[in-house]
Amino acid sequence: MSFTELKGNILACDDCTEKFGFTPVPIVHGNERSKIIQISQAPSNNVHLTKKPFNDPSGAKLKYKWYQITDDVFYNEDHFYITALSHCFPGKNAKGGDNPPPLACARKWLRKELEAVNNELFVIIGSKAAKFLFPNESFDGLVFKNNTLNDKPAIVLPHPSPLNRKWFKDHPLFEEKRLPEIREIVRKVLWEISG
Numbered sequence: 001m002s003f004t005e006l007k008g009n010i011l012a013c014d015d016c017t018e019k020f021g022f023t024p025v026p027i028v029h030g031n032e033r034s035k036i037i038q039i040s041q042a043p044s045n046n047v048h049l050t051k052k053p054f055n056d057p058s059g060a061k062l063k064y065k066w067y068q069i070t071d072d073v074f075y076n077e078d079h080f081y082i083t084a085l086s087h088c089f090p091g092k093n094a095k096g097g098d099n100p101p102p103l104a105c106a107r108k109w110l111r112k113e114l115e116a117v118n119n120e121l122f123v124i125i126g127s128k129a130a131k132f133l134f135p136n137e138s139f140d141g142l143v144f145k146n147n148t149l150n151d152k153p154a155i156v157l158p159h160p161s162p163l164n165r166k167w168f169k170d171h172p173l174f175e176e177k178r179l180p181e182i183r184e185i186v187r188k189v190l191w192e193i194s195g
């Protein structure tokens with residue numbers, strides 16, 4: 001299957017209509033030349049409504065504070081291929097939080113995407129995505145070291161959601177020491193592209 005066919009099939013997928021109780025909106029952004037594949041958990045409700053990935057408070061923190069890049073750089077399809085375990089917002093639970101991502105989505109699409117895109121770097125966001133891709137490693141261990149996925153460099157970030165404040169409180173070294181290293185790795189790939 002070509003990349004174009006694969007992306008078209010993902011965007012047309014409605015497998016979870018019954019499970020979610022509403023029409024799913026698959027979110028996938030990028031092309032087969034994207035240099036960084038970014039894999040997170042699932043789109044938020046705001047992303048579902050606007051159809052624009054990371055168009056929410058988590059995205060603002062990721063783009064402007066952590067990567068320190070503009071929207072023009074982030075949404076350039078030669079830069080980031082943006083995908084997730086669940087390509088669609090999975091709805092809300094009774095307590096108002098987001099439902100867990102359906103892993104059937106990741107099993108159906110994610111490996112195919114990783115094979116179809118000729119990236120240089122993986123950025124994995126959040127413990128659920130890390131557990132899916134590195135099932136035998138501790139999340140904290142993955143965040144604080146450089147990893148390898150499909151023989152390519154891979155870095156792991158905590159989820160930038162404002163709801164994740166306990167993890168940041170418990171791990172002050174992330175923003176003090178590890179984040180500058182990660183920012184350097186990401187920006188090095190981006191600046192290589194822009195020359």
Ligand code: SF4
Nearest residue numbers: 013015016024088105
């Ligand atoms: S979450 Fe994944 S499997 Fe479910 S409808 Fe969306 S693209 Fe299809």
